[in-house]
Amino acid sequence: MLNNRLVSLWAKGNTLAATNAKRQSNRWPALLDSAASRFAEQGFHATTIRELATATAMTPGAIYFHVATKQALLTAVYAEGVERIIDRVDGAVAGETRPWRRLEKAVLAHLEAILDKSAYARVVIRILPGDVPEISSELKMLRGRYEERFKALFADLSLPPDRDADLARLFLLGAMNWTPVWYREDGGRDLKGIARELLAPLRAMLCGIVENGR
């Protein structure tokens, strides 16, 4: 289903996309992958089309068969990144009904998404709309889509009215989105622990209750 999404994105600009996918060499996913990791590592402007071409064994010109501009490539990566976060979060939350457990699972899924080897989700966090003025509004919209998930999750918490859930949500997002700056896979910390640790104080803040243990 991930593949489906990739193909559909790619098909957007190619209305005649063959139904017979086997005939296609389909460098598009590879291109998108490369773009995602370079954008996440170096940022948008420091990544050149030539570099992406080399990394995917294409010619620069070939890239423009798939995408009209470099900005459009970022948009595609961004969209895919948001989609991946949302998919993960939605999937993680699916079976669970208890609001706090839902949130906890969502936080874990979000962390997994943005710390995943595949860099799509990290791009969404790393590259701010302001970095690329030509598409900043698109990027903002895409960003908005994933933030909504957390708004919804917070709305379910049914908190005492004197607590500022908005602020809590923004703190949580900030703390989560900062993890790519310091988190190292080999650092011995597991994500589940981080997720729990992240929510404990929030719960305390919002409900006035300290969970036992940490």
Added chain:
Amino acid sequence: MLNNRLVSLWAKGNTLAATNAKRQSNRWPALLDSAASRFAEQGFHATTIRELATATAMTPGAIYFHVATKQALLTAVYAEGVERIIDRVDGAVAGETRPWRRLEKAVLAHLEAILDKSAYARVVIRILPGDVPEISSELKMLRGRYEERFKALFADLSLPPDRDADLARLFLLGAMNWTPVWYREDGGRDLKGIARELLAPLRAMLCGIVENGR
């Protein structure tokens, strides 16, 4: 004293710097200001020397009287940004001895610094060392200087040994550093409130105590 710092920075890279600083029109501060705000808004690579020249009514060539490379300009802004955060934080903490109060005051000062109209401190948060490989080590060092402040403040808290202070610190930094993304001066929220709100759960997390009220 700010001026002193600016001038000294400027002098560092310019052996030709006139000894008689008073005679100069000294566009350097204006240049640095411009650079700070552009870097903070658009990032390093999306900001061009020409743009800065236009913004400061200089010619591109004139900029190179003050600074040897664009990267050096970022370094200067970065250094100034770190210095400003540290000045604020140190100043805020100065009279206070109670560790949690010190931390709370530091948080407020930090927020004030990065949300200030002058964008220096925001640059430090926005631009990651990896963005500009040529100077990444300098940037890392500068960044380190301000992170140390918080390490020190946390070290003073004398926590129960089973609490993960590192994690808490990283969460705090993340939550704080995300504020420029969402905070609007006119949003009705005052920074003091945000700072308090930010620390309450942390204290809960680290000490197992819920502050009464918020």
Added chain:
Amino acid sequence: MLNNRLVSLWAKGNTLAATNAKRQSNRWPALLDSAASRFAEQGFHATTIRELATATAMTPGAIYFHVATKQALLTAVYAEGVERIIDRVDGAVAGETRPWRRLEKAVLAHLEAILDKSAYARVVIRILPGDVPEISSELKMLRGRYEERFKALFADLSLPPDRDADLARLFLLGAMNWTPVWYREDGGRDLKGIARELLAPLRAMLCGIVENGR
């Protein structure tokens, strides 16, 4: 008979051309039509193969089944344009024997040809041989064929020897060929009137006679 010409042109450059033309969907005329109108409106270089492909619902590759190069496409349009002018002019002149009437009918036919919705003839006027060096000699030859018609028509006028018939012919061509720049079908002017108006002064110039009426 037009079709015959098209098909023959098309066959010329395509040894693979199926002998059974009826089985083919034959996008060639549509392609040629599109090319004619784009070339007439935007010129040769501003018209891209991709643009033509889009306009005719073909792929760029498919165009190259019909034609070996973009230049050859222009040659084909040009040839067709010249043919169309000549057909019209010859047809118009056919029954008439009086030289001035012949010329008048030729002028009208020429105007009809170059102002026709189908842009073939307009291409011949718009695009000068020098514009496309690779085929300039072919274009010159084709152009020559239609200019000859007018040379012949002028030769029949049997003018006083002190009149400069060449100059008159060139003026006439110029005036006619400028019409696409300003003529609008809905402008209320009919071509017959324009043709008459165009010849009256010429006749005056060449014969020293003013036609009555205008």
Added chain:
Amino acid sequence: MLNNRLVSLWAKGNTLAATNAKRQSNRWPALLDSAASRFAEQGFHATTIRELATATAMTPGAIYFHVATKQALLTAVYAEGVERIIDRVDGAVAGETRPWRRLEKAVLAHLEAILDKSAYARVVIRILPGDVPEISSELKMLRGRYEERFKALFADLSLPPDRDADLARLFLLGAMNWTPVWYREDGGRDLKGIARELLAPLRAMLCGIVENGR
């Protein structure tokens, strides 16, 4: 005064243009000259920036110090071309008050302008607004400016009301503007003769009078 115009055009994009012109190497006029002749000979699209750079011993980048886009270069040439025609025509007509003599002198001046070695005016005739969609409206406006001159000249003729002066004007423009296609300096024909020959029939057409002799 020509120089003044060139310099002013050039200054437009360079508000700080030094008042002391001697210090400037001022490649701008040479660039404009080159552009004019190439555009006139090969058309806009067939002329490359590199080619212009080579012809003027500049680097491609240096061209962009003077002009923001290739299109803007054409606009500048076009504007200069129109200006030159107008200057010539106005200059030629200046002392004369008799309407038909004014027109005759204007025609001669116009022919001189578009057949001049310097290709500026020829560009205006050769390159149609439709060739360069991005600036077609600017080009149309500039074209309009020089056509107005002839409208004014025709308005002064005080013709019988049953004559179509508009048509006559358009014929005249067409005949004149076609001359670059066939006129060769060494062809033995002098422009004065052409101008006279051009007007004689027009006068006949418009006034019903045949000039004696030619």
Added chain:
DNA sequence: CATGAATGAGTTTTCATTCAT
């Protein structure tokens, strides 16, 4: 006949940087 994909050489344009004056 056609297509999706690609090529490769070329195009315009950008931009940090330099330099004579």
Added chain:
DNA sequence: CATGAATGAAAACTCATTCAT
């Protein structure tokens, strides 16, 4: 200190053309 002008390397992008299927 500053400027107008330029450089040069590299960037994004274009486009006629090709080719396996």
